[in-house]
Amino acid sequence: MMSAAPATEDTPTVDDAPTADAPAPVDDAPVTSADAASAGARVVLNNVGHTFDHRDMLFQHVSLVLLPRHVYALTGPSGSGKSTLLSIIAGWVEPSEGQVRRERCGRVCWVFQNPHGVARRLAVDHVALPFVARGETRSQAERHALELLDDFGLRHRAYAPFNALSGGEAQRLMLARGVASHAGLLLVDEPTAQLDLHAADTVNERLHALSSSGAIVIVATHDPHTRDACTDVIDLRDFQ
Numbered sequence: 001m002m003s004a005a006p007a008t009e010d011t012p013t014v015d016d017a018p019t020a021d022a023p024a025p026v027d028d029a030p031v032t033s034a035d036a037a038s039a040g041a042r043v044v045l046n047n048v049g050h051t052f053d054h055r056d057m058l059f060q061h062v063s064l065v066l067l068p069r070h071v072y073a074l075t076g077p078s079g080s081g082k083s084t085l086l087s088i089i090a091g092w093v094e095p096s097e098g099q100v101r102r103e104r105c106g107r108v109c110w111v112f113q114n115p116h117g118v119a120r121r122l123a124v125d126h127v128a129l130p131f132v133a134r135g136e137t138r139s140q141a142e143r144h145a146l147e148l149l150d151d152f153g154l155r156h157r158a159y160a161p162f163n164a165l166s167g168g169e170a171q172r173l174m175l176a177r178g179v180a181s182h183a184g185l186l187l188v189d190e191p192t193a194q195l196d197l198h199a200a201d202t203v204n205e206r207l208h209a210l211s212s213s214g215a216i217v218i219v220a221t222h223d224p225h226t227r228d229a230c231t232d233v234i235d236l237r238d239f240q
């Protein structure tokens, strides 16, 4: 395991980012995760810092380049700002200091700690929908969805409505949907907090498989097993 690449002379920095001559990245462009990797996707954080009270910085001077085919564990004590940094990377929260650039990342997918689904919709339909949206027939989409549910250890829950799933099952379902939607940037908040060891291992393996397919995967976690399953670690204690 290694630390996430700091934006040094050896790694791309914001100075390498597209200029006015290059097309601006469009976050919602319908590219697949594999496309995102081949298109040179990356997330560049340049001296990012954040405070909610204009007094105490949660973290500061975060300068990193995040690349496809890596799974970044975002670690740090409770309250150190992991979810906040995920929100900043997603573009939902403006950092108090510095800039974030998402370059050619394609679709951004967030998997929450307490996922929301459509209560009465079947699990399989949550995962089939992105395939249908890409033009597959209903039966093709269902077949692909079932394969993904199998990967996440949820095959036996495929025909359960969302509101009958446990918290851990619901979160794995949303990870499967993230894969189905071909996210180029996948942000995951505490994916294994509600899982037993076996289910957690299944999730950790799939995170890896997803990054191999070309996505940038960032996982906020307290779980040492999840951290060890990641390729890189960003420890917020290094940015206080």
Ligand SMILES: Nc1ncnc2c1ncn2[C@@H]1O[C@H](COP(=O)(O)OP(=O)(O)OP(=O)(O)O)[C@@H](O)[C@H]1O
Binding pocket: 052, 058, 076, 077, 078, 079, 080, 081, 082, 083, 084, 085, 220
């Ligand atoms: N919108 C907000 N307004 C004000 N304070 C906030 C807001 N969001 C988060 N905070 C505070 O910022 C700090 C960091 O929160 P955050 O959820 O990012 O930490 P975390 O490292 O993800 O925590 P945990 O590991 O417990 O989930 C906490 O003290 C939290 O109460």
